[in-house]
Amino acid sequence: MMNELSVIEKLKTTHNAGRDELVFLLNNITGNGREALRKAAQETSLRQFGNKIYIRGLIEISSYCKNDCYYCGLRRSNKNAVRYRLTEEQILSCCETGAALGFRTFVLQGGEDGYYTDERMCGIVRKIKDRYPDCAITLSLGERGEESFKKLFEAGADRYLLRHETADEAHYAKLHPESMSGAYRKELLYKLKEIGFQTGAGFMVGSPFQTTENLADDLLFIKRLAPQMCGIGPFIPHTDTRFRDLAQGSLELTLTLLSIIRLMNPRVLLPSTTALGTIHPKGREMGILHGANVVMPNLSPAEHRKDYAIYDNKICTGDEAAECVRCLAARMRSIGYQTVTDRGDYSEKPIAGQL
Numbered sequence: 001m002m003n004e005l006s007v008i009e010k011l012k013t014t015h016n017a018g019r020d021e022l023v024f025l026l027n028n029i030t031g032n033g034r035e036a037l038r039k040a041a042q043e044t045s046l047r048q049f050g051n052k053i054y055i056r057g058l059i060e061i062s063s064y065c066k067n068d069c070y071y072c073g074l075r076r077s078n079k080n081a082v083r084y085r086l087t088e089e090q091i092l093s094c095c096e097t098g099a100a101l102g103f104r105t106f107v108l109q110g111g112e113d114g115y116y117t118d119e120r121m122c123g124i125v126r127k128i129k130d131r132y133p134d135c136a137i138t139l140s141l142g143e144r145g146e147e148s149f150k151k152l153f154e155a156g157a158d159r160y161l162l163r164h165e166t167a168d169e170a171h172y173a174k175l176h177p178e179s180m181s182g183a184y185r186k187e188l189l190y191k192l193k194e195i196g197f198q199t200g201a202g203f204m205v206g207s208p209f210q211t212t213e214n215l216a217d218d219l220l221f222i223k224r225l226a227p228q229m230c231g232i233g234p235f236i237p238h239t240d241t242r243f244r245d246l247a248q249g250s251l252e253l254t255l256t257l258l259s260i261i262r263l264m265n266p267r268v269l270l271p272s273t274t275a276l277g278t279i280h281p282k283g284r285e286m287g288i289l290h291g292a293n294v295v296m297p298n299l300s301p302a303e304h305r306k307d308y309a310i311y312d313n314k315i316c317t318g319d320e321a322a323e324c325v326r327c328l329a330a331r332m333r334s335i336g337y338q339t340v341t342d343r344g345d346y347s348e349k350p351i352a353g354q355l
């Protein structure tokens with residue numbers, strides 16, 4: 001007989017579970033199960049990383065986007081979105097601030113903005129690498145062709161984040177215009193890995209039309225892809241989208257999924273995201289206690305923060321980079337963890353085993 005504790009035990013010992021088991025667990029988990037799952041995930045994370053939390057400096061380089069994802073505040077057809085893009089100088093200046101604050105990873109994230117051609121983007125990557133040779137560069141710039149990915153990798157980019165959003169292609173079609181395809185998205189993720197990027201997939205929790213089966217399929221897709229990183233956060237409606245009146249993703253479900261992801265992928269780099277911090281004042285701390293091991297303070301120039309509005313009420317839009325770093329370090333300390341300035345690359349071996 002399947003019960004929640006047997007599924008949790010299986011996740012803990014085999015790092016795997018079947019679709020039926022995942023659906024069962026997600027539908028039937030009780031308070032006791034949640035605590036058992038949380039504890040197992042936290043222990044797994046402690047065994048791999050110790051109480052060290054990696055920090056990544058997030059630089060939101062452009063609010064322009066040529067896509068029209070139905071859930072996103074920056075989608076092309078949102079006429080109310082304020083658009084900006086950072087120049088090479090501005091990006092380098094963010095890196096300078098970040099390097100002084102101890103960052104060893106810069107995440108350049110933006111909408112799909114044609115301004116950042118391969119030539120421009122490779123130039124930016126090379127300059128950052130030239131100035132900060134011991135730093136990792138993560139790109140999160142949406143879909144680009146295989147050739148573009150290869151050029152960026154050769155220019156020195158180390159990692160690429162591209163959330164798959166949902167592994168179910170029919171569900172994907174309900175969240176995106178016809179011009180986009182879930183199958184292609186997944187293909188690109190395999191390509192990124194093949195090229196040599198440390199690759200990140202991920203999805204929103206509680207996105208419109210999402211079923212428990214969809215979530216089980218997301219978990220199984222991540223297991224199969226075996227990405228080095230995985231970003232998840234609750235869906236949060238944006239007022240200028242068709243989903244404005246829908247409920248946001250639940251805190252508990254997001255935490256449960258973080259824990260399951262940790263157990264299924266013990267070594268994966270798993271951020272406790274800004275979206276999680278947006279739906280609950282202690283969301284990011286809870287994420288860490290449920291198995292996450294990364295936080296991403298915002299390094300974007302203060303004057304543009306509020307304009308990178310992918311969902312409503314995003315936190316940290318009024319803060320300077322240094323404030324976010326201090327704030328997150330204090331938050332991590334408050335739960336017995338320490339932010340560290342390591343590059344924090346993916347590793348097949350336990351990094352700070354506490355066995």
Ligand code: 5AD
Binds near residue numbers: 163203234311312
């Ligand atoms: N709520 C939560 N997350 C969102 N994203 C986009 N729009 C929203 C929203 N309304 C997520 C997507 C995207 C990442 C950059 O932000 O998963 O990949």
Ligand code: FES
Binds near residue numbers: 319323325327
């Ligand atoms: Fe940005 Fe707390 S992390 S202010």
